[in-house]
Amino acid sequence: MPRITAVPATEAGPFLKLFYRVARKRFGAVPEPMAIAAHHGKLLRASVIHELLVEKAAATLPVSVRELAVYRTATQLGCSWCVDFGTMLQRLDGLDIERLKKIDDYASSPAYTEQERLAIAYADAMTATPTSVTDEQTAELEREFGRKGLLELTYLIALENQRGRMNSALGITDQGFTSGDACRVPMP
Template sequence: MDIGSAVSRTNGISREKIEALGDYATSPFFSETEKLVLEYADAMTETPVEVSDGLFSKLRAKFTDSQLVELTATLAWENYRARFDHAFGVEAEGFTKGSYCAMPVGAAWKSRAARP
Protein backbone atom coordinates (compact mmCIF):
# COMPACT_ATOMS: atom_id res chain seq x y z
CA MET A 1 0.00 0.00 0.00
CA ASP A 2 2.79 2.45 0.79
CA ILE A 3 5.38 1.34 -1.74
CA GLY A 4 4.56 4.15 -4.21
CA SER A 5 5.62 6.90 -1.83
CA ALA A 6 8.79 4.98 -0.93
CA VAL A 7 9.73 4.41 -4.59
CA SER A 8 9.03 8.06 -5.35
CA ARG A 9 11.36 9.23 -2.59
CA THR A 10 14.05 6.79 -3.77
CA ASN A 11 13.78 8.32 -7.23
CA GLY A 12 14.27 11.85 -5.92
CA ILE A 13 10.68 13.08 -5.52
CA SER A 14 10.59 15.55 -2.62
CA ARG A 15 8.30 15.28 0.37
CA GLU A 16 6.72 18.59 -0.67
CA LYS A 17 5.85 17.22 -4.08
CA ILE A 18 4.37 14.03 -2.62
CA GLU A 19 2.33 16.12 -0.18
CA ALA A 20 1.09 18.33 -3.05
CA LEU A 21 -0.17 15.33 -5.04
CA GLY A 22 -3.77 15.85 -3.93
CA ASP A 23 -3.71 19.37 -5.40
CA TYR A 24 -1.55 18.62 -8.44
CA ALA A 25 -3.76 20.64 -10.82
CA THR A 26 -2.87 23.93 -9.11
CA SER A 27 0.48 22.99 -7.58
CA PRO A 28 3.68 24.65 -8.80
CA PHE A 29 5.55 21.40 -8.00
CA PHE A 30 4.20 19.66 -11.12
CA SER A 31 5.03 20.33 -14.77
CA GLU A 32 2.26 20.61 -17.34
CA THR A 33 3.12 17.10 -18.58
CA GLU A 34 2.93 15.68 -15.05
CA LYS A 35 -0.42 17.41 -14.53
CA LEU A 36 -1.71 15.90 -17.78
CA VAL A 37 -0.60 12.40 -16.75
CA LEU A 38 -2.13 12.80 -13.30
CA GLU A 39 -5.40 14.01 -14.83
CA TYR A 40 -5.35 10.88 -17.00
CA ALA A 41 -4.66 8.72 -13.93
CA ASP A 42 -7.63 10.30 -12.17
CA ALA A 43 -9.87 9.68 -15.18
CA MET A 44 -8.75 6.06 -15.44
CA THR A 45 -9.44 5.56 -11.74
CA GLU A 46 -13.07 6.70 -11.97
CA THR A 47 -15.79 4.05 -11.93
CA PRO A 48 -16.80 3.87 -14.67
CA VAL A 49 -13.66 5.06 -16.45
CA GLU A 50 -14.28 8.54 -17.88
CA VAL A 51 -11.50 9.62 -20.27
CA SER A 52 -12.86 12.49 -22.34
CA ASP A 53 -12.02 12.94 -26.01
CA GLY A 54 -10.42 16.27 -25.12
CA LEU A 55 -8.12 14.73 -22.54
CA PHE A 56 -7.13 11.91 -24.89
CA SER A 57 -6.42 14.45 -27.65
CA LYS A 58 -4.05 16.31 -25.31
CA LEU A 59 -2.32 13.02 -24.47
CA ARG A 60 -1.96 12.11 -28.18
CA ALA A 61 -0.39 15.50 -28.84
CA LYS A 62 2.19 14.92 -26.11
CA PHE A 63 2.97 11.18 -26.36
CA THR A 64 3.62 8.64 -29.10
CA ASP A 65 1.31 5.66 -29.52
CA SER A 66 3.88 3.41 -27.81
CA GLN A 67 4.21 5.81 -24.89
CA LEU A 68 0.42 6.00 -24.53
CA VAL A 69 0.15 2.21 -24.47
CA GLU A 70 2.85 1.99 -21.80
CA LEU A 71 1.33 4.79 -19.73
CA THR A 72 -2.16 3.32 -19.96
CA ALA A 73 -0.91 -0.18 -19.08
CA THR A 74 0.98 1.18 -16.07
CA LEU A 75 -2.05 3.10 -14.81
CA ALA A 76 -4.33 0.10 -15.36
CA TRP A 77 -1.92 -2.14 -13.43
CA GLU A 78 -1.74 0.31 -10.52
CA ASN A 79 -5.54 0.51 -10.45
CA TYR A 80 -5.75 -3.29 -10.43
CA ARG A 81 -3.16 -3.56 -7.65
CA ALA A 82 -4.80 -0.89 -5.51
CA ARG A 83 -8.29 -2.39 -5.87
CA PHE A 84 -6.96 -5.88 -5.15
CA ASP A 85 -5.17 -4.65 -2.01
CA HIS A 86 -8.21 -2.73 -0.79
CA ALA A 87 -10.53 -5.70 -1.36
CA PHE A 88 -8.31 -7.89 0.81
CA GLY A 89 -7.65 -5.17 3.38
CA VAL A 90 -3.91 -5.19 2.67
CA GLU A 91 -2.23 -2.70 4.94
CA ALA A 92 0.93 -0.63 4.64
CA GLU A 93 4.12 -2.64 4.99
CA GLY A 94 6.29 -0.01 6.65
CA PHE A 95 7.99 1.35 3.53
CA THR A 96 7.09 4.88 4.63
CA LYS A 97 7.88 4.49 8.32
CA GLY A 98 9.10 7.88 9.50
CA SER A 99 8.23 9.47 6.15
CA TYR A 100 5.20 10.95 4.46
CA CYS A 101 2.90 8.60 2.54
CA ALA A 102 0.48 9.91 -0.09
CA MET A 103 -2.03 7.13 0.56
CA PRO A 104 -5.47 8.55 1.37
CA VAL A 105 -7.54 6.74 3.95
CA GLY A 106 -11.18 6.76 2.85
CA ALA A 107 -14.33 5.69 4.66
CA ALA A 108 -14.38 2.26 3.00
CA TRP A 109 -10.82 1.56 4.10
CA LYS A 110 -11.52 2.74 7.64
CA SER A 111 -14.60 0.51 7.93
CA ARG A 112 -12.70 -2.51 6.58
CA ALA A 113 -9.82 -1.86 9.00
CA ALA A 114 -12.33 -1.78 11.89
CA ARG A 115 -13.65 -5.28 11.09
CA PRO A 116 -12.68 -8.04 13.53
Template sequence: MKKTQPWVQPLSQLPLSLKPIVAMQQKHYGDVLNPTRWWGRMPRLFWLVALFVGYLERKKARLEPTLRALLMTRVSQQCECAFCIDANSLRLAQRCGAMEKVQALSDWQTSTLFTPAERAALDYADAMTATPPCVDDAMKGALHCHFNDEQITEMTALVAFQNLSARFNSALEIPSQGLCAMKGQNDA
Protein backbone atom coordinates (compact mmCIF):
# COMPACT_ATOMS: atom_id res chain seq x y z
CA MET A 1 0.00 0.00 0.00
CA LYS A 2 1.29 3.42 -1.02
CA LYS A 3 1.91 5.79 1.89
CA THR A 4 -0.03 9.02 1.41
CA GLN A 5 1.75 12.25 2.16
CA PRO A 6 -0.34 14.77 4.12
CA TRP A 7 0.08 17.37 1.34
CA VAL A 8 -1.13 15.03 -1.40
CA GLN A 9 -4.49 15.99 -2.82
CA PRO A 10 -6.28 12.90 -4.18
CA LEU A 11 -6.65 12.93 -7.96
CA SER A 12 -10.40 12.74 -7.53
CA GLN A 13 -10.28 16.16 -5.84
CA LEU A 14 -8.29 17.90 -8.56
CA PRO A 15 -10.45 20.30 -10.59
CA LEU A 16 -11.67 19.09 -13.99
CA SER A 17 -9.92 22.08 -15.58
CA LEU A 18 -6.59 20.34 -14.81
CA LYS A 19 -7.61 17.09 -16.55
CA PRO A 20 -5.48 17.81 -19.68
CA ILE A 21 -2.37 18.43 -17.53
CA VAL A 22 -3.04 15.34 -15.40
CA ALA A 23 -3.47 13.17 -18.51
CA MET A 24 -0.28 14.55 -20.09
CA GLN A 25 1.74 13.96 -16.91
CA GLN A 26 0.40 10.43 -16.49
CA LYS A 27 1.28 9.63 -20.11
CA HIS A 28 4.73 11.22 -20.00
CA TYR A 29 5.85 10.33 -16.45
CA GLY A 30 3.51 7.49 -15.51
CA ASP A 31 2.12 9.55 -12.62
CA VAL A 32 0.83 12.99 -11.73
CA LEU A 33 3.70 15.21 -10.66
CA ASN A 34 3.79 16.07 -6.96
CA PRO A 35 3.52 19.87 -7.39
CA THR A 36 0.33 19.48 -9.45
CA ARG A 37 -1.40 18.03 -6.41
CA TRP A 38 -0.61 21.22 -4.47
CA TRP A 39 -0.88 23.86 -7.19
CA GLY A 40 -4.12 22.16 -8.24
CA ARG A 41 -5.84 23.61 -5.20
CA MET A 42 -5.82 26.92 -7.09
CA PRO A 43 -6.40 26.01 -10.76
CA ARG A 44 -6.30 29.58 -12.10
CA LEU A 45 -2.95 30.17 -10.47
CA PHE A 46 -1.78 26.76 -11.72
CA TRP A 47 -2.72 27.66 -15.32
CA LEU A 48 -1.01 31.06 -15.09
CA VAL A 49 2.18 29.39 -13.92
CA ALA A 50 1.84 26.66 -16.59
CA LEU A 51 1.36 29.28 -19.32
CA PHE A 52 4.41 31.20 -18.10
CA VAL A 53 6.71 28.17 -18.16
CA GLY A 54 5.13 27.04 -21.43
CA TYR A 55 6.07 30.35 -23.00
CA LEU A 56 9.64 30.13 -21.71
CA GLU A 57 9.97 26.54 -22.97
CA ARG A 58 8.36 27.15 -26.38
CA LYS A 59 10.02 25.83 -29.54
CA LYS A 60 10.97 29.32 -30.71
CA ALA A 61 12.45 30.41 -27.38
CA ARG A 62 15.42 32.73 -27.60
CA LEU A 63 17.57 30.37 -25.49
CA GLU A 64 18.44 26.90 -26.68
CA PRO A 65 16.82 23.99 -24.80
CA THR A 66 19.97 22.64 -23.14
CA LEU A 67 20.84 26.06 -21.71
CA ARG A 68 17.30 26.46 -20.37
CA ALA A 69 17.49 23.06 -18.65
CA LEU A 70 20.96 23.86 -17.32
CA LEU A 71 19.76 27.11 -15.75
CA MET A 72 16.60 25.56 -14.31
CA THR A 73 18.58 22.71 -12.76
CA ARG A 74 21.15 25.08 -11.27
CA VAL A 75 18.51 27.31 -9.69
CA SER A 76 16.82 24.17 -8.32
CA GLN A 77 20.11 23.18 -6.68
CA GLN A 78 20.60 26.63 -5.21
CA CYS A 79 17.07 26.60 -3.74
CA GLU A 80 17.50 23.02 -2.49
CA CYS A 81 14.21 21.94 -4.08
CA ALA A 82 14.19 18.13 -4.18
CA PHE A 83 11.39 17.90 -6.74
CA CYS A 84 12.86 20.58 -9.03
CA ILE A 85 16.36 19.11 -8.90
CA ASP A 86 14.90 15.75 -9.88
CA ALA A 87 12.60 16.97 -12.68
CA ASN A 88 15.04 19.51 -14.14
CA SER A 89 17.99 17.09 -13.94
CA LEU A 90 15.93 14.63 -15.99
CA ARG A 91 15.20 17.37 -18.55
CA LEU A 92 18.88 18.34 -18.67
CA ALA A 93 20.01 14.73 -19.10
CA GLN A 94 17.49 14.23 -21.89
CA ARG A 95 18.56 17.41 -23.69
CA CYS A 96 22.28 16.64 -23.32
CA GLY A 97 21.83 12.96 -24.13
CA ALA A 98 23.93 12.03 -21.08
CA MET A 99 24.31 12.56 -17.33
CA GLU A 100 27.76 14.21 -17.33
CA LYS A 101 26.60 17.83 -17.15
CA VAL A 102 23.95 16.96 -14.58
CA GLN A 103 26.59 15.38 -12.37
CA ALA A 104 29.05 18.26 -12.84
CA LEU A 105 26.59 21.11 -12.41
CA SER A 106 27.00 21.63 -8.66
CA ASP A 107 30.72 22.31 -9.35
CA TRP A 108 30.28 24.12 -12.66
CA GLN A 109 32.93 26.74 -11.77
CA THR A 110 35.72 24.12 -11.88
CA SER A 111 34.30 21.71 -14.47
CA THR A 112 35.59 21.70 -18.04
CA LEU A 113 32.22 20.54 -19.40
CA PHE A 114 30.67 24.01 -19.66
CA THR A 115 31.15 26.49 -22.50
CA PRO A 116 32.02 30.16 -21.84
CA ALA A 117 28.41 31.12 -22.69
CA GLU A 118 27.06 28.53 -20.24
CA ARG A 119 29.47 29.77 -17.56
CA ALA A 120 28.32 33.37 -17.99
CA ALA A 121 24.67 32.25 -17.80
CA LEU A 122 25.28 30.03 -14.75
CA ASP A 123 27.13 32.85 -12.98
CA TYR A 124 24.16 35.12 -13.68
CA ALA A 125 21.66 32.49 -12.45
CA ASP A 126 23.62 32.02 -9.22
CA ALA A 127 23.76 35.79 -8.66
CA MET A 128 20.05 36.22 -9.38
CA THR A 129 19.15 33.37 -7.03
CA ALA A 130 21.14 34.81 -4.14
CA THR A 131 19.16 36.68 -1.50
CA PRO A 132 19.36 39.54 -2.19
CA PRO A 133 20.34 39.17 -5.85
CA CYS A 134 23.95 40.23 -6.44
CA VAL A 135 24.23 40.92 -10.18
CA ASP A 136 27.03 43.34 -11.06
CA ASP A 137 28.16 45.21 -14.17
CA ALA A 138 31.02 42.79 -14.92
CA MET A 139 28.52 39.92 -14.93
CA LYS A 140 26.21 41.85 -17.28
CA GLY A 141 29.16 42.53 -19.56
CA ALA A 142 30.08 38.84 -19.65
CA LEU A 143 26.49 37.98 -20.57
CA HIS A 144 26.53 40.52 -23.42
CA CYS A 145 29.56 38.74 -24.90
CA HIS A 146 27.34 35.73 -25.60
CA PHE A 147 23.71 36.87 -25.55
CA ASN A 148 21.67 39.74 -26.96
CA ASP A 149 19.27 41.87 -24.91
CA GLU A 150 16.23 39.75 -25.80
CA GLN A 151 18.03 36.56 -24.78
CA ILE A 152 19.14 38.13 -21.50
CA THR A 153 15.58 39.26 -20.82
CA GLU A 154 14.25 35.77 -21.48
CA MET A 155 17.05 34.26 -19.37
CA THR A 156 16.15 36.59 -16.52
CA ALA A 157 12.49 35.55 -16.76
CA LEU A 158 13.45 31.86 -16.84
CA VAL A 159 15.68 32.16 -13.75
CA ALA A 160 13.01 34.21 -11.95
CA PHE A 161 10.35 31.60 -12.83
CA GLN A 162 12.53 28.75 -11.61
CA ASN A 163 13.14 30.61 -8.36
CA LEU A 164 9.37 30.90 -7.92
CA SER A 165 8.82 27.23 -8.64
CA ALA A 166 11.73 25.92 -6.57
CA ARG A 167 11.00 28.14 -3.58
CA PHE A 168 7.30 27.22 -3.67
CA ASN A 169 8.04 23.48 -3.81
CA SER A 170 10.89 23.68 -1.29
CA ALA A 171 8.84 25.68 1.23
CA LEU A 172 6.05 23.09 1.02
CA GLU A 173 8.55 20.20 1.15
CA ILE A 174 7.24 18.70 -2.07
CA PRO A 175 9.39 15.59 -2.52
CA SER A 176 11.30 14.25 -5.46
CA GLN A 177 9.61 11.57 -7.58
CA GLY A 178 12.75 9.71 -8.63
CA LEU A 179 12.44 10.90 -12.24
CA CYS A 180 16.14 11.47 -12.85
CA ALA A 181 17.08 8.33 -10.92
CA MET A 182 14.99 6.37 -13.43
CA LYS A 183 16.89 8.06 -16.28
CA GLY A 184 20.22 7.14 -14.68
CA GLN A 185 19.12 3.51 -14.27
CA ASN A 186 17.92 3.35 -17.87
CA ASP A 187 21.28 4.64 -19.12
CA ALA A 188 23.35 2.17 -17.12
Protein backbone atom coordinates (compact mmCIF):
# COMPACT_ATOMS: atom_id res chain seq x y z
CA MET A 1 0.00 0.00 0.00
CA PRO A 2 1.45 3.38 -0.96
CA ARG A 3 2.58 5.71 1.79
CA ILE A 4 0.53 8.53 0.20
CA THR A 5 -2.93 7.91 -1.21
CA ALA A 6 -3.77 8.74 -4.80
CA VAL A 7 -5.95 11.73 -5.59
CA PRO A 8 -9.37 10.24 -6.43
CA ALA A 9 -11.12 11.32 -9.63
CA THR A 10 -13.94 12.76 -7.52
CA GLU A 11 -11.51 15.31 -6.05
CA ALA A 12 -9.73 16.08 -9.32
CA GLY A 13 -9.82 19.45 -11.01
CA PRO A 14 -10.31 19.85 -14.77
CA PHE A 15 -6.66 19.23 -15.75
CA LEU A 16 -6.40 16.15 -13.57
CA LYS A 17 -9.71 14.75 -14.83
CA LEU A 18 -8.44 15.18 -18.38
CA PHE A 19 -5.17 13.47 -17.49
CA TYR A 20 -7.01 10.57 -15.82
CA ARG A 21 -9.23 10.14 -18.89
CA VAL A 22 -6.26 10.12 -21.29
CA ALA A 23 -4.31 7.73 -19.04
CA ARG A 24 -7.25 5.31 -18.78
CA LYS A 25 -7.66 5.35 -22.55
CA ARG A 26 -3.95 4.83 -23.21
CA PHE A 27 -3.04 2.36 -20.44
CA GLY A 28 -6.36 0.94 -19.27
CA ALA A 29 -5.89 2.52 -15.84
CA VAL A 30 -4.45 5.65 -14.27
CA PRO A 31 -0.79 4.98 -13.35
CA GLU A 32 -0.65 5.15 -9.56
CA PRO A 33 2.64 7.12 -9.40
CA MET A 34 0.96 9.93 -11.35
CA ALA A 35 -2.24 9.79 -9.30
CA ILE A 36 -0.11 10.16 -6.17
CA ALA A 37 2.01 12.95 -7.71
CA ALA A 38 -1.29 14.75 -8.39
CA HIS A 39 -1.08 16.09 -4.82
CA HIS A 40 1.53 18.47 -6.26
CA GLY A 41 -0.04 19.72 -9.48
CA LYS A 42 2.98 21.62 -10.77
CA LEU A 43 5.30 18.63 -10.37
CA LEU A 44 2.70 16.36 -11.97
CA ARG A 45 2.46 18.66 -15.01
CA ALA A 46 6.25 18.86 -15.24
CA SER A 47 6.50 15.07 -15.01
CA VAL A 48 3.82 14.41 -17.64
CA ILE A 49 5.36 16.91 -20.06
CA HIS A 50 8.83 15.49 -19.44
CA GLU A 51 7.67 11.89 -20.02
CA LEU A 52 5.92 12.85 -23.26
CA LEU A 53 8.97 14.75 -24.51
CA VAL A 54 11.29 11.87 -23.64
CA GLU A 55 8.96 9.42 -25.39
CA LYS A 56 9.12 11.50 -28.58
CA ALA A 57 12.86 12.22 -28.35
CA ALA A 58 14.03 8.66 -27.61
CA ALA A 59 14.00 7.30 -31.15
CA THR A 60 17.65 6.59 -31.91
CA LEU A 61 17.97 3.15 -30.32
CA PRO A 62 16.02 0.06 -31.35
CA VAL A 63 12.85 -0.25 -29.25
CA SER A 64 13.93 -3.57 -27.73
CA VAL A 65 17.26 -2.10 -26.58
CA ARG A 66 15.55 0.89 -24.94
CA GLU A 67 12.84 -1.15 -23.27
CA LEU A 68 15.15 -3.90 -22.01
CA ALA A 69 17.59 -1.40 -20.48
CA VAL A 70 14.74 0.35 -18.66
CA TYR A 71 13.20 -2.97 -17.59
CA ARG A 72 16.54 -4.25 -16.28
CA THR A 73 16.99 -1.06 -14.28
CA ALA A 74 13.56 -1.60 -12.71
CA THR A 75 14.41 -5.18 -11.76
CA GLN A 76 17.75 -4.15 -10.27
CA LEU A 77 16.02 -1.52 -8.16
CA GLY A 78 13.27 -3.94 -7.14
CA CYS A 79 10.53 -1.59 -8.37
CA SER A 80 7.61 -3.95 -8.92
CA TRP A 81 5.46 -1.12 -10.32
CA CYS A 82 8.08 -0.35 -12.97
CA VAL A 83 8.46 -4.04 -13.84
CA ASP A 84 4.68 -4.38 -14.16
CA PHE A 85 4.26 -1.25 -16.28
CA GLY A 86 7.40 -1.91 -18.34
CA THR A 87 6.23 -5.42 -19.17
CA MET A 88 2.93 -4.00 -20.40
CA LEU A 89 4.73 -1.42 -22.56
CA GLN A 90 6.90 -4.12 -24.12
CA ARG A 91 3.83 -6.25 -24.84
CA LEU A 92 2.09 -3.25 -26.44
CA ASP A 93 5.22 -2.63 -28.56
CA GLY A 94 4.94 -6.21 -29.82
CA LEU A 95 8.09 -7.39 -28.05
CA ASP A 96 8.53 -10.91 -26.68
CA ILE A 97 7.84 -10.64 -22.96
CA GLU A 98 8.44 -14.35 -22.32
CA ARG A 99 12.17 -13.72 -22.58
CA LEU A 100 11.98 -11.31 -19.64
CA LYS A 101 11.90 -14.40 -17.42
CA LYS A 102 15.48 -15.10 -18.61
CA ILE A 103 16.86 -11.60 -18.10
CA ASP A 104 19.13 -12.66 -15.24
CA ASP A 105 20.86 -14.95 -17.77
CA TYR A 106 21.04 -12.29 -20.49
CA ALA A 107 24.81 -12.67 -20.96
CA SER A 108 24.48 -16.25 -22.20
CA SER A 109 20.84 -16.55 -23.24
CA PRO A 110 20.15 -16.80 -26.98
CA ALA A 111 16.97 -14.80 -26.29
CA TYR A 112 19.03 -11.58 -26.35
CA THR A 113 21.01 -9.92 -29.14
CA GLU A 114 24.51 -8.56 -28.63
CA GLN A 115 23.12 -4.98 -28.66
CA GLU A 116 20.58 -5.90 -25.99
CA ARG A 117 23.29 -7.56 -23.87
CA LEU A 118 25.42 -4.41 -24.03
CA ALA A 119 22.48 -2.23 -22.98
CA ILE A 120 21.47 -4.54 -20.11
CA ALA A 121 25.05 -4.67 -18.80
CA TYR A 122 25.17 -0.87 -18.97
CA ALA A 123 21.89 -0.64 -17.03
CA ASP A 124 23.45 -2.87 -14.36
CA ALA A 125 26.60 -0.74 -14.19
CA MET A 126 24.66 2.55 -14.04
CA THR A 127 22.23 1.27 -11.40
CA ALA A 128 24.90 -0.22 -9.13
CA THR A 129 25.81 1.75 -6.04
CA PRO A 130 28.40 3.09 -6.52
CA THR A 131 28.06 3.29 -10.29
CA SER A 132 30.45 0.85 -11.98
CA VAL A 133 30.46 2.15 -15.57
CA THR A 134 33.88 1.94 -17.23
CA ASP A 135 35.54 3.92 -20.01
CA GLU A 136 35.76 0.73 -22.06
CA GLN A 137 32.04 0.09 -21.65
CA THR A 138 31.01 3.56 -22.81
CA ALA A 139 33.46 3.39 -25.72
CA GLU A 140 31.96 0.06 -26.84
CA LEU A 141 28.42 1.43 -26.53
CA GLU A 142 29.37 4.52 -28.53
CA ARG A 143 30.86 2.32 -31.28
CA GLU A 144 27.69 0.22 -31.33
CA PHE A 145 25.01 2.94 -31.05
CA GLY A 146 26.82 6.18 -31.86
CA ARG A 147 27.17 9.14 -29.51
CA LYS A 148 23.49 10.01 -29.78
CA GLY A 149 22.48 6.42 -28.98
CA LEU A 150 24.83 6.31 -25.98
CA LEU A 151 23.38 9.54 -24.63
CA GLU A 152 19.83 8.27 -25.17
CA LEU A 153 20.57 5.00 -23.39
CA THR A 154 22.27 6.80 -20.49
CA TYR A 155 19.36 9.23 -20.13
CA LEU A 156 16.71 6.49 -20.17
CA ILE A 157 18.51 4.38 -17.57
CA ALA A 158 19.03 7.44 -15.34
CA LEU A 159 15.36 8.36 -15.70
CA GLU A 160 14.27 4.84 -14.74
CA ASN A 161 16.53 5.04 -11.70
CA GLN A 162 14.64 8.20 -10.71
CA ARG A 163 11.22 6.62 -11.27
CA GLY A 164 12.08 3.39 -9.47
CA ARG A 165 13.63 5.09 -6.46
CA MET A 166 10.69 7.47 -6.13
CA ASN A 167 8.17 4.62 -6.36
CA SER A 168 10.10 2.61 -3.77
CA ALA A 169 10.33 5.57 -1.39
CA LEU A 170 6.57 6.14 -1.67
CA GLY A 171 5.73 2.43 -1.29
CA ILE A 172 4.18 2.17 -4.76
CA THR A 173 4.00 -1.45 -5.93
CA ASP A 174 2.74 -3.27 -9.02
CA GLN A 175 -0.68 -2.18 -10.17
CA GLY A 176 -1.74 -5.13 -12.30
CA PHE A 177 -0.93 -3.88 -15.79
CA THR A 178 0.32 -7.36 -16.59
CA SER A 179 -2.29 -9.33 -14.67
CA GLY A 180 -3.29 -12.69 -15.99
CA ASP A 181 -1.19 -15.79 -16.61
CA ALA A 182 -0.55 -14.94 -20.26
CA CYS A 183 1.60 -11.90 -19.58
CA ARG A 184 2.54 -11.99 -15.90
CA VAL A 185 6.31 -11.83 -15.51
CA PRO A 186 7.70 -12.48 -12.01
CA MET A 187 10.37 -10.26 -10.51
CA PRO A 188 13.76 -11.93 -11.17
